[in-house]
Every structure is written in C-alpha cells, then in structure tokens.
Amino acid sequence: MTLTWKEQLQDKLIQKHGNKKGTALNNKYSQSFPSSYLDDYQVSMAISDIDNIEKLSAENPLEISFYFAPDNAENPLHLRLFQWQKPIPLSDILPMLENLNLRTDNERPHKVTLSNKQNIWISDFAVIYSKGSLEIDKINELFQEAFTKIYFGLSENDGFNKLVLGASLSWREIMVLRTYAKYLRQVGFRFSQAYIENTLVNNTAIASSLIKLFNAMHNPAKTAREKNLPAQIEKQILDTLETVTSLDEDKIIRRYLDLIKATLRTNFYQIGADGKPADYLSIKLNSRVIPDLPLPTPLYEIFVYSPRFEGVHLRNTKVARGGLRWSDRREDFRTEILGLMKAQVVKNSVIVPSGAKGGFVLKAIPPFASRETVQAEVIQCYKSFIRGLLDITDNIKDMKFIRPRDVVCYDDPDPYLVVAADKGTATFSDIANGISQEYDFWLNDAFASGGSTGYDHKKMGITARGAWESVKRHFRELEIDVDKTNITVAGIGDMSGDVFGNGMLYNKHIKLVAAFDHRHIFIDPDPDPEVSYYERVRIFNLPTSSWESYNSKLISKGGGVFKRTLKSIPLTPQMKHLLDVEDSALAPVDLIRAILKAPVDLLFNGGIGTYVKASSESQADVGDRSNDYCRVNGNELRCKVVGEGGNLGFTQLGRVEYALNNGLINTDFIDNSAGVDCSDHEVNLKILLNAEVQKRKLSQKKRNDLLASLTQEVADLVLYDNYSQALIMSISAFSAAKNMSLHTNYIKELESQGILNRRVEFLPDDKELVERKAAGIGLTRPELAVLLAYTKIHIKHEILQSKLPEDAFLGMNLETAFPSSIRKKYQSAMNDHRLKRDIIATQLSNQVVNEMGITFVYRLQMETGATVEEIIRAHAVASRIYGTHELQKTIGSFDFKIPMNDQYEMLYNIRNLINLSTRWFLHTNHIKEDLNQLIEHYSVRIRSLEELIPNLMAGYTKQYLESITEKFMKAGLPNEVARRIATYRAIYTSLNIIEVATKNKFDLIKTAKVYFASGERINLLWFRDQIANDSREGHWNTLARLTLRDELDISQRALTVAIMNKDKKELSAVKLIEKWVDDNKRAFERWDRLLSMLHSSTQVDYTMFFIAIRELLGLILASQ
Template sequence: MSNNCDVIKDKLNNYLVTVEMSSEDKVLRNMLGIVNAITRTNYYQPHKHIFSFKFDSSKVLDLPKPVPFAEAFVYSRNFEAVHLRGGPVSRGGLRWSDRAEDYRFEVLGLMKAQMTKNSVIVPVGSKGGFYVHFTEEGLTRDEYMEKVVECYKNFLRGLLDITDNIIDGKVVYPKEVIIYDKEDPYLVVAADKGTASFSDYANSVAREYNYWLDDAFASGGSAGYDHKKMAITSKGAWISVTNHFKTLGLDVQKDPITVVGIGDMSGDVFGNGMLRSETIKLVAAFNHKHIFIDPTPDPLSSFNERLRLFNLKGSNWSDYDSKLISKGGKVFERSSKLIKLSPEIKKLLDINDNEMSPEELIKAILKADVDLLWNGGIGTYIKAKTENNLEIGDKANDNLRCNGEEIRAKVIAEGGNVGVSQRGRVEYAKKGGRINADFIDNSAGVDCSDHEVNIKIALSSAVTSGKITLEERNKLLNDMTKQVEELVLLDNYKQTEAITIMQLSPTLTVNILSQFIDILEEEKVLERENEFLPSAEELNRRAISGEVLTRPELCLLLSYSKRSAYHELLNSTFSHDKYFDAYLIDYFPEMMQKKFYNEILSHPLKHEIIKTVTINKIINQLGGPLISIVKREIGAPLCDIIRSYTIICEIFDLDDIWETISKLPTNIDYNVKIDMFTEITKLMRRGISWFIKNLKHPINISETIEEFRVPAQNLRKTVGTLLVGETKIRFEEKLNYYTTSGVEESFAATIATFDNLISVFDIIYVTKQTSGNNKEIAKAYFAISDMFSLDWLRKACYRQLNDSFWRRLGIQSLKDDLYDKQ
C-alpha cells in the first residue's frame, strides 16, 4: 500500500512541476496536502450514506491556529460536520451550528476555549459542530427535530466508523478502514448549544456500535448526572463570587449584595445561580424576550419568587408576580419601541432619560453601579474599547455590547460562555473590577462530566463481571451525587484560590511572570498574541510603573501552566509509583472507594487521572511560574520536582496546614493569609531543592517519608525553642504579627517556624553522619548561624535585584551555599 501511495505522490508532484501559475500551484499543493493528511476514512465500508474522514491537522498547510491534534469531517446529503480534538484523550460538546459559511471557524474557537477550560480535568479539549442542509419549511416542528436528531446520530456514526474500540482489554481497529495513525480508542462527547437533551441519542449510537465506553460515551444522559438538577455549574461559579467578595471582606451568604443578570429563572446557570443566596437583591435582568427591573427588592420575598419561577416549567420574566416588584419596577417587553422609565429606575441606573429603547435600557443595566453582574446567558455582552463588533463574532448582540471600562459592577461572574471577551475582561480588571474568566468560573460542568465518565468506566468492569447489575450501578451513581458535587466544587475552590494567591503573592513579580510567558512560548505551548497576553515591552512598562498582571491574564497562565506540565509528563512513569494510588482512589467518591478498589486501580485512564490530580495539586499551591523557575534553577525534570514536593508535603502535613489557612474566618485580613501561604510555598520550594540535591535518583517517595518524617516532626515541635539571636527575634516578630491579626497562637507558631524548618533536613543529615543527637546538633546549627550572621546574609540575598533568570540563579546558588556551609 505504501509503495502504491509513493508512486501516486510522485506522479502528482511531477505534474505540479509543470503548473505555471503560482496561484494555481498553491491551490493544488494545498489540496494535495489535505489528501496526504487523511489518516482514516469510512469510504470503503459498505452501505454507507455518510462519509467521514480523519485528518492529521498538523499536515494541512496554512490552517488557522490553534492547530488541532486531529480532526474529522463528516458529510451527507442532509448535513456536514467537523470534530476537532486537542489531544488523544479529549472531550467537549457537539453543537448544532447555524453558521453555514464558517462553522469550522466557530468550532475551532470553541475547541480553543475548551482546551483552556479542561486543564482541571483528565481529557484535553475537543469540540464538534454540525450544520443541517434543510430548513423547517414544509415540516412540523416535531418532524423537523426528528430529522435534526437523525443528523446528530449520523454525525456520531461517522465518527465511530473510524474510531478504534476496546474489546476484552485490547484495541480493535474498525473494519474496512486503512489506518495511517496510531491507536485511538478514546472518543467522548457532551452536550452543547442545541444538543442539551441529546445525550441518550448519543449513547444509543455507542451501544449500536458496541463501543467500549457504552453510556460513558456522552455524559448527562438518563443514567448520568443532571447538571441543572445538581446546579453544579452555578455552584462552581458561585465559589468564584464568594472568593471575590471575601477579598472585599464580605460574606455573600450573610451580607446583602445588589445584582444585575443576563438570563431568566428557567435557565440552568442563571436560575440556579440566583438561588445560591437568600441575600441576593436582584435589581435587574434580561433575556431574549423581557427586561426585568426591581429597584429595591426585598431579599427574602424576591428569593422565594425566583424559586417559584425556577420550579415553574418554561417560566419567563413575565410570570413574575408584579405585586412583589418594588415601587417603580416592572417587566418590559424587548419588542417594545420605547420604554418609559420611572424615577426609581432612573435612580437605580443613574440615567436622566425619561424613556429609552429596550437596547439602550439593557446597556444601562450592564453599566449599573451594583455589586455583581451575573452572566447566565448566551452571547458576548462586554468587549474592550479597542475591539470592534466584527472581531467579537456575535452579531445578535451588537446593539447591546458595552466596553469593559464602562462596567461599574464590582464583580463579574461568568456562568455562561464568552459573556466577556478576553480583552474586555482585562480592560474591566484594569479599572479595578474583579473577574476571572469563563473557563474558570463555569468549569464545574466539565469537571462533573469528567467524573461521571471515569466513574462509569471504573464500574463497567464490575457490571461485566457480574459484581453489580446495571440497575445497581445506576442506583449507586444516583446515591453518589452529593459526593461527586463535593469533589468537583473542591476543584473549583482550589483553582480560584490559586488565582488569588498568584495575584496577591509578593514573590510573583511582573518580571517573573514575564519570563514564564517567554518559557511557555519557547515550549510552543502558548502564543501570547492569540491569547491577548501583554508583549514583553508592555510587561516591562508595567514592571517599571508598578502595575501587575490582571486576574484574567493570570487565569490564562494558570491554565497554560497545567497544560504545559501535563504535556511534559505524557511519557513520565512517576504515576507508576504505588504512593500515588491514593491520589487515584481519592479522585473517586468515597462510596465506591472500598467496594470497587480493584476496579479503580485497574482503570484504563489510571495514569492520566493521577497526572491530572497531581498537576492540579502542585500548581494550585506552588504556581506554574515558580515550578518553572525551580526546574531551571536546579536543572531537574518535573517528575523529580513532583516526587520531592510530595515528600515535603507529607513530612510536614502541609496539605492540612494549607486547608486550615483556607478556612480562617473572614475577619482575618486576606493579606495575612497570603503571607501564610507564601511561608508554605517557600518551605516547599526549599524542600524540593534539598531532596533533589541530596537524595539518590529516582527518589523513592515512601522510603524517604519513612526516613525523615518522625525526626522532622519532632524537630518542628521544638525548633522555636532552639533559635537564638536574630533568628529568634524574627520568629517572635512573625508570631506576634499573626496572633495580633487574629490567628490562634499555636497555629501562628507553626507558621512562624516555617522559615527555619528547611534546616531540619540538614540537621537530620548531620546527625546520621555523626551518630549525634538531633536536638544537640540543632542547637549547634542555629548557634553557628547566629555567630556568623548566616541568616542575615540569606535575608540580604532576598533584597538583591532579581529581575533576570541569571541573577536569580546566582542569588539562589549563594543561599544554597550558605545552607551547605552551615
């Protein structure tokens, strides 16, 4: 077959030499490139009325970026479709597109966003879309939808025609398909615009093909997790809201907050979101039909009315009890020519006009001076002033769109997708607004689906072996709903906390972040222009002027750091260490951990899950930029850094201490918490360096923990009493700072000792070499430090200019040398 292909290619290339016009030559070579990029097709399968082709996208010339890992094109008389994947293990929704001219461009943008969003879960991002070739003309609504559903199912049939299966644990190629790529058995889909209720149709096709994932093929079906019923997406986004207001000293479950919103109570994200707190004062909202304004709502009665509407099937704002709307408020039709404004509405929105068009009123709502703007709808409503509507690509909302600098809400929460453009987010954040990004705020949905898929995969072997029946599995899935929710929301909490730490940490300077962006570009993980990240010149200007990176920019860096780390670990074997089996077990709900222990340990995606969990953990705590710096400073691969990080966390119970800081009450200033988190990360960083430099490789995690844990813990309890001179004074100053800030004394003392805890490993090492006593060696160790002012010298190193990699490397080498000499 290969020789035949080579002969044909030679003939075509010889012909291309004879082509005289450059434009014709370019078109023909591009067409040849597309043919050469085909890796599979169902064309040779008999009795097919749909045709599907799989491409190695990297071989297609001049594709717009980002270039997918692979893509499929499916065509029939009634529809055409594309499916773009970011990697071999990827997931994302399939949408029913209405963009005949550029649906691939639409899907590419969605895949790019999904890649960023999926950094918290096992698979990378993918996205698909189909466009139907017929209209509703001459059909009833039911007949039309029946044809659309059949197109959707045929789209999936086209994909499964060229997808590998797994039978009895072995990968099986599809019949009558010539394979030009590697084994590729993982295909998972999800709901999207227009396909929210199609999961059962997808799973029926999977069963038709006896596909190994069965009803894990499409999450959220009749035997899956109902996201609206769980309110999982809105609960995840509400964690972002809670975090934003916590930094303002407000508790959104107790303190009243004024809110404007996009959506209505029948929607999942908006409806569930507006039921997250009884202290919400929803003063205005709009959807595609109505504008709702309630200038001075009573929080409790308005909450109860929103709850009634949420439970009313197909409700709209027009169903809101007008008797419960405060003076001057009303529900208006968006179809109205003009809307008369009451004095109360004019005061609420800070406008002088007596009447406005519906579009003008909506823009005034978006610009309202409120606590929170909650986006639970579809569309992009906020851009940057430097962007035009054509760049946004959401024509339906062109007349409503505002600029980020015009938004006066203190906080924006993006429960919906792309409600704000990235440049719009940055513009809003630069003027003091608090915002993350949609791929952070609404990631709970994909996280929940990923848990569902992996749970079903784990349980499938138990069903096959007869350990449980399918009905018992379905009951277990339902019984575990609350535990799945807790696992997902914990991911949300840790990720938003990580962004806040990145934003407020004194150690993450603009120079360090700038160099991290350079590293990501060198690794070809990131193209800053495509993600609207600042240029090197702009970052230099910010560093000089004392400006920082905004939260939306940090959100991107957090996500890309996880993607970069996962890419580096693709071929790493660190996940084979039995120590990490506990990470795998803890990924699953507690209700299935014991009974299905063996099924979990034999999970087909075991190593992918362990790597994802580990990467999320280390980057949420240490931060991608610091890990990248440590890698370069000590010249160690990421897998060794992970092993050392795991050891130091276990020896000093750092995860428990981290959680205690996270749960400190809101009356303790958030900057105090940041200082405490910084002390932990400094200890982690030093510990990583010490273990990599002083232990035999590959580092055995369990043996090292067993060797150092007990003596290190004993020294931790007494180290505060062994300090002398300047070191003791600094310890007492830190202890006083924490206790006067409201931190309980014993816990404050624990954190205050961290600056000296790294020394315990040197002390233990010397004790073993000399057969001495840990306590006596420790006394001598700290006495030597005081005698030669070594601690003062190390602190002096911190005050040196460290605006480049080589300066930081020199300073770090000097500090390490001082520790070694001590």
C-alpha cells in the first residue's frame, strides 16, 4: 500500500526522533507545508527542512542549507534559506549571491505556517558557480557562516566575498583583505576597490597566501614556534607573482605585501569575554615603511575597519595627542585627518606630546534617519573606534609595560594614547574615559581630557583667551590698547560656541559689527560696546542659542539678523557704509564675502570652515566644498588684524597673501594653542595625581577637588605660553627682512636634514626667497610660525636623544610645567612622573626659542660647530647667571606702558647679552662642568661686578650707558630696571674678567678695573664697535665678524693678565696701566699709529682688523 506524503512525513519523523518527539513534530508540521511544497519536494527534504526550521527563533531568524541535489542534473547546486516570520527580499538576495560568485534565475519560495500560526519562509535557489566544481563538504561551513554574516550586516556585501568559494577563505579572513583595500583607497591608491577585488579573485592562490602570511606574522599561536614561516610564505608569493602577467595586478599584490609587512599589531586574534571576536578589525601600521604615502608621513597609524564605520588614528611620534572627530568625508577621511595631524604637530610644539589626530566615518546610517538615531549610531561607532585603538595599545601596571593580550607586537612598548574632543565628539570625553576604565588603561580619566573630572574649556574660555594674546600683540604693534580702546570686529561663529562666544566676551570694547555662522548672518552697523557686550553675555549663557536669540531692539539702525536660506538680503544705507559696498541687495553668500572683506579693525574666526584662500589657489585646492561660494582671497581682506580662534579658517597661502598685503596674522596653531595646552596640563596633572591615588596617598575625591582648585593656575601657565609665542612671533617679524639670508639658509638646512618639507608647509621656493630679499621683504608671520614650530620640534627631539633631561640643574625645568602649589607638595611624585623626560625637553625647547628666537640654536651650530645639547647647556648657564628670564617678564609687564620700539630694544639688549654669553661658554668649554657649581661660581661674581661696571666706564661708553638708562626711564621703567638693562651692553665683559681673575687668582675687583681701564686706554671699544656695526651679509662675513670679536676677547683677557702680572699693590689700576704703557713704549706707539691709520681710513675691511689684532697680540706678547 502506497503511503501519502503526509503519512510518510509522520513515519520518517518517528523513525528519526522516536515516538514521542516524532509525534510532536508531526502534529506541529503535518498541516504546515503548502501543496506547492508537497509537489516540489520529497519527504526526505522536508525532514531536513524541519531540522533547520526548529533552529529558528526571533533571536536566530535565519538558517541556511547549501547542498548538491544529485537528482537534479541541470542545477545540482542549491541554496535554501529558512527565514523567521518574513522573507528576505529577492532584490537583497541576488547581490549577495552575485558577490559570492553564484548566479541564479530559479527561486522556489514556500510559506510554511506552523500549528501555532507562526510563519516560516523557505527560499530555494538553484545556483550556478561559474568557476568550476565545489567541494561542498569542505566549504559548506565557510559559506554558511559568510552568508549569515553578510545577511546580518556583520560583513560587507562586496566582491571580496567571491573568495569564500574561490579561495576557501572565511568571512573574517576576507575582512582582513577588505580592511587593507579600504586603507589603500584612503591613501590615494589609484585602483578602485572593484579592481582590487578582481585582482584577488583572479589570483586566489596568492589571496590565500596573503592570509597565510598575515596569520604567520600575527597569530600568537604560530609566531612563537614558526619564526621562519613568514619569510617562506613571502617567497612563495613572490615566486607566484612571476606568473602574473598584468602589471596592475602585480602592483596591487605587492602593495598588499607591503601593508601586511608594515603591520605592527592587530586585534584579529583577540577573543572577547563572550567568546567571540570583535565586530571590527584594528591594524597598527608602521607608516614610514609603506611606499608612496601622502606627505607628511605619520610615525604610526591605527586603521579600524567595520561594516558600520571606518576610522584612522595618526601619530607623528610615540608621545602624541589630538582630537578624534566624526568626519563626513567618507571617500577621503584619512586625507582630512592627515591635514589635521599636520596642523596638530605644529600646534603641539608648545606642549609635551607631538601631534596626533583621529577620525571616523559612519557607513550604515539608514536613509531619513532621525537626529536621535544618527547620534546613537555616532556614539556606538565612537565607542567601537576607541576600543579598536585600545585593543592593540600597551598598558602600564606597577611601573611595568603590559602588552595587549593575543597580540603579536613588532614594535617597542608604546603606551601613550591620549585623545581629545573634536568636531562631532565635543561631549564624548566621559564616554572615552569610561572605556579607558573598562580596559583598566593606565591613563584612566587622563585618556580623554575634559569631561566631568577635567577642565571645562568653554567655562574657562581658555582657547579664546589664548587667541586674544595674539590679537593684543598685533594691536600693540599698531599702538592700540584693546583693553582701553574700542575696536570694530567682524566674526565667524555664533555666541553658543566656545571659541567665538568667549572671544566676543573678552572685554567691553568690542564693537561686533557683523558675524555669520552656518545658519544666520548678524549685522549691527554701529553697536553700543557696553550694551552689546551684555546682550552677548545673555545669549552665551542660554542653554541653546543662535543669532536669532539676539534682542533686535538692541541692534543699531540699519542692522538685523538674516537667515542664510534667503534668496536675497536688502542692504540698508548703514550696511552699505559698514561694508563699503554699492549693491542694494546681496545673496547670503555674497553678503558673507562682503563681511569677510569689510574694512574693520579685527576679523575674528571662531567657527568651522575655510573662508580665505590665496588668489593663486583654486577652490578645489582648499578642500572645503561647502564654503566655496563664501570664500575670498587673502589680498581682498581689508581688516587690520586677524585672530584665528578656530582651525583652518585660512589656507596657509591665504594667510601669507594677506600678510604680504600688510595684514597682521599669525596662524591658527599659534593663536588657538591654548586649548591643547590646557588639555596637556590636565593630562600631566592627572598622570601625576593618579599615581598618588594608586599609592593611597590621595583619595579620588581629593584629587578631583585639587584639580578644580588649580584651574586659575593652569590658565595662567597656558596664557603665559600664548603671550610668549605671540611676542617671539612679533620680534621675529620685526627683523624678518634683515634676517632674510639667515632664514633662507635655515630653511635649506631643515630641509636637508629631512626635518621640514618646504612644499608641504607652503614655504617659499628659492626663486621667491631671492625676489623677496631683493624687494626688502622678509618671511611673513605665517611662514615664521612654521619655522618657530619646527624649530621647537627639532630642538625637543635633540634634547630627548641626549642626557640633558637627566642633568640635575636642567631637570629643575620640570617644576615650571606645574602649578606652584603642586611643586611644593608633590616634588617626589613629580620626579617619578611617567613623562618626566618629555616634559623637561618641552620646557627647555620652549624656553630657549621663546627667549632667544627661531634661529638662535641654528646660528650657534653654524658659528661654533656645537651640538644642540651643548648649546642648551650653555644657554641655561648664561640666562641663569644674569637672571634674564625674570627680567624679561618684568619688561613684558610694561606692555602699553612703554613704547613698543623701546620695549623691543630692551629685549634685544637682553637677547644679545645671552647670545654673546652662550657663545663664550661654548668657546671656553666650561659647559662640561657641573652646571649648578658653574652657575653659582659666575652668579656670585657677576652680582659683585654688576654694581661696579657702570662706574668703571668712561668717555663714550659711559655717555652711551647714561643715555640709554635715561631713555628707558623716560619710557616708564623704574630707575633700577632701566639701569640694569642698559648695563647689559657692557656686563658681558664680566665673563672675561671672572675668567682672568679665577685662572690667575687675581683680585676680582682690581681685575675688573684693569680690564676696563686698559680697554679704554688702547681704544678697544672703538675697535669692537667697528666690528659690530659692519653690515656686510653672507655666511663668511658673519664668521669673520664673530672670529674677530672672539680674538678681541682673547686679546683683552691676555692684556689684562699681562698688566696684572706686573701688579704692585700700592698702584691703582690706572697707574698700573700707565706703568705698563711706559714699559712697552715702542710697541704701544706702533699700536697707536695703527689705530690712527684705521681711524683715518675711508673704508675699513676685515683684513685691516685681523692685522690690527695680530699687532695687539704682538704688543701683549712683547710685554711678557
């Protein structure tokens, strides 16, 4: 008797599962299958299908069966999908199959309704694999897992998936190849992703070998016992490459090899607490061994790939910091991040870490998603990005490095990873620090500055206050005191923002006449400074605001607030006058352009976007398409001063063009460095105090209270950095034209050492430098800012390569990086600081460059052959023995109380003294001695001589000293300060005097008297002045002057020794000299005649000077 289909189903189910379970399953499924199913399939298929359906649930909505149907000769390969409640649309399935290298034109769908009314969908696809036969048993599990991951969005649906069947690779192994391809696209690799996919599909053996190489290098279970395996696999790949005929495919495969070999770490083999790997992949790359990367090349970068997001974190050095941003540039976000890292490098020249930058893009936001949905996705992807970074970052426990688990590391310990808020992540510091604590990361809540236990930059207004130090310095050069004088301001930003909002609250003398952001344009042609100030305060303190929040009744006649969505904005007579335009109406973008070009005192940028370029640049060169129609050229600006509170408001060439048209501007990284400076102080304090918390010497609450109590001290330290940088920028610009040859040589030197790339930093080429010199034009402030930053970076690097941070005296610079209350209470903890060497190096490099200028170290290297280490030591001694650091601060306190030119002359006198003294210590070789003892020896004796020397001067020298003292007193300096600064022209001689007295055990005071009186008697001061006043340019002329000055020092010391050796205690210095002259009458008369000839000569050259000094030495030797 023949059984019906349903009777067969019952028998088979009981036969397979037993009576009880088989009967239950039969009751559940006997009426579930539609008649079409019964027509299409035998009962054996139903039994298999029931097994798959039983695995389905709301938590597991998909099961797969991939099999051969031998009875179907035409289409033996089948894919069956079992779907919970609703079927996958065919339009979704077909691309997935195609990307797995399967084709189908035959789907048989069936709806199975269970006894509980639950619907199950079965889709049966007869598929064709075009690349030949498949060994189903070997690849079935790989295929099913890959298909499932693609379906659930855990693996991307692209052509790389063809490698599942083509190369028998798992979906995660394919993820590795996809990650490298995504990276290649971000670094400008010219081949498309589709072409890269096809290359690997065309060369499946090589694709498989690439994964074997990755596995051999990074699988912790393999690397320890198979050290030679990577080299063997690489050789196999290279041998196989010989058979690849396509040059393009050869290039792609070789680039994969480059990237795998450049991979220092990966989290691929890490398994989470849930027993699963992460749904993202992190790789750390040694960027500087990867060919053809865009410049500048980072030291390291971490690339994090996920189907939901991609991100990159670039670091210039091992100790580096910078923000993580949510980028909207999916196609080239690494280009954006690289540009920001480059800017961060120069900005961070003032702080301990160098520049870093990170960013990520979202890839899986549904169309028309709500703002809340998007924000939730941003936060989730930000968290995964942070985890991706920390997965492969070293930790520190009990002063020991802890390597990340299940990670093979091809680099040295590298535990410093610090992030910061940025565009789109401004409020995420607590999120990042929460993950840091989740990983038990050594930095704890110092991982991300700010947040609930950090410094609130907006509340402190620190970035804007720092920018105003630059603004004030610019106006100082215009003899305008912005704290007393009203200035007209145009701005980029709105009052809700940190930088713009705080910037416009700096004082009550700001007349904000126009501003704009991405929503509105604000115009107030003639505001009342005080009334408008308080209205800005009100808006700033609102929870949310825009320019529409401004009380329209307080806007002056003819002004208003206008939406940028308007087609046209009518211009009132007052607006026309303010903007100096004739148009009766302007489109919003044209009105913004008019605001940017307005003839105001100050243009203050506190917004986002690039609004000024050079006329030589195209809009495409700028890389900010959203503002192309608002942008103007640097030579079109009519403001007197620019303050760059925001980043990237100008292109560098735009700044230079504006500066060449007599505009006063630095750069964004100079003006707005206070934010990153403040964050760095916070991180360094937290590292210090967290160590105390761990030692139970400080509770967490007391640590937090202490940090809060230090807010003002930290702000003072930060703002002094801004003040110092703004000052040295102005002093450098003041003498830029005169120093053009020096700067040209310095640029070439930095380039030759590979420290600086002129093209990347937009510095002038040789032709332009020559043209500017001929025209009497020097480097502009923006260009000098680049040199300033790279000088600090280079000097800091050299210090870190030396033993300077270990020097007991120089090590005291560690204290200057911390608030005074910390110095007193936590001296021991400071000495154990994890970043002690870096902090000392930073303080030293900033101090020497801010006090002595951009080219100080370079000049001394060229002039003396000394190393950076030797120059730093010599400078430290020279500045300490005279106490010039505090004196410079004193002079700075007289801003707007004394004329700027007089102030700069005072600072020049001090710098000249330190320059001469540093050279002196280098020449005399004393710097190898203990610095503390050396400083003590000279300091005590200089204090004795400082009072004496003014009284030892005579004739022209004395008159000059008195005139300078009187000039400085008239300028407003106290008598004591004026006298001290004026004396610095001569106090340098004290070094020679101390040297002579010490070596020969002479009385110091009498030696000083003889030194000055003998110099006066044989007219050496005139001789020195002739050498100093020679203005001939060129390297050899400079060396000639310096050599002559050194020879003169040697001669005058020898002369003093010769006279003092004849010392009769009863003779005064003057009588002693006269006796010496009488004893050496013939030689002295010869010298006197030579001087007379020099005096009467119309043109004195170096040959005459060298002959004269030779005669002087002959005179001295003859007397001995």
